[in-house]
Amino acid sequence: METRLHELSQIHRYIEGLDKEVTMVLQNLQWDRKRLLEGWPMSICSYNHNHRLPPDKKKSHEKECFLKSQGYMKDDQFLPDPLDANANTLVKLNTDNINSIINYASSADHLFKKVVIVFFWN
Structure with missing residues (x-):
């Protein structure tokens, strides 16, 4: 003692x-x-109440925090916004884009399996 x-x-x-x-x-x-x-005035994040941040950083933080709460990572890439909302095709992807997305998903998540689907058009 x-x-x-x-x-x-x-x-x-x-x-x-x-x-x-x-x-x-x-x-x-x-x-x-x-x-x-006394500190500076702080805002509370709408998605995680343990996050306190300056009011001028709140909007950008909450955008990232929302994506994180949905399971996305900081380096995840998203599909682009549609060029024309009235078009039949909203997002155009070439074969390289599609293969890149599938390869990334299969390497990032061991539960993601690659499957080949063949379509026949009449």
Whole structure:
């Protein structure tokens, strides 16, 4: 028990020393400790209430956070927006694009299986 009290005392002295150093730095910078501890106004993320962020970063953060909550990763690539919403074909993909998407999906998820489907047109 005595050893623990001695270690606790050492930690307490160490923290006091650090506090004095921080106080000196703040005084040299002419910063107010109380104002710094109050912090800046923060917004709460709509998708994860543990995320607190500056209001000017909220929109971009929430876009990423929403995608993450849906299971997407930061480096995932999405199909482009349709060129014309009234067209019969909304997204045009060539064979290389299709193969790239299938290869990425099969390498990223071991449950994804490649299957060849043949269509016959009359």
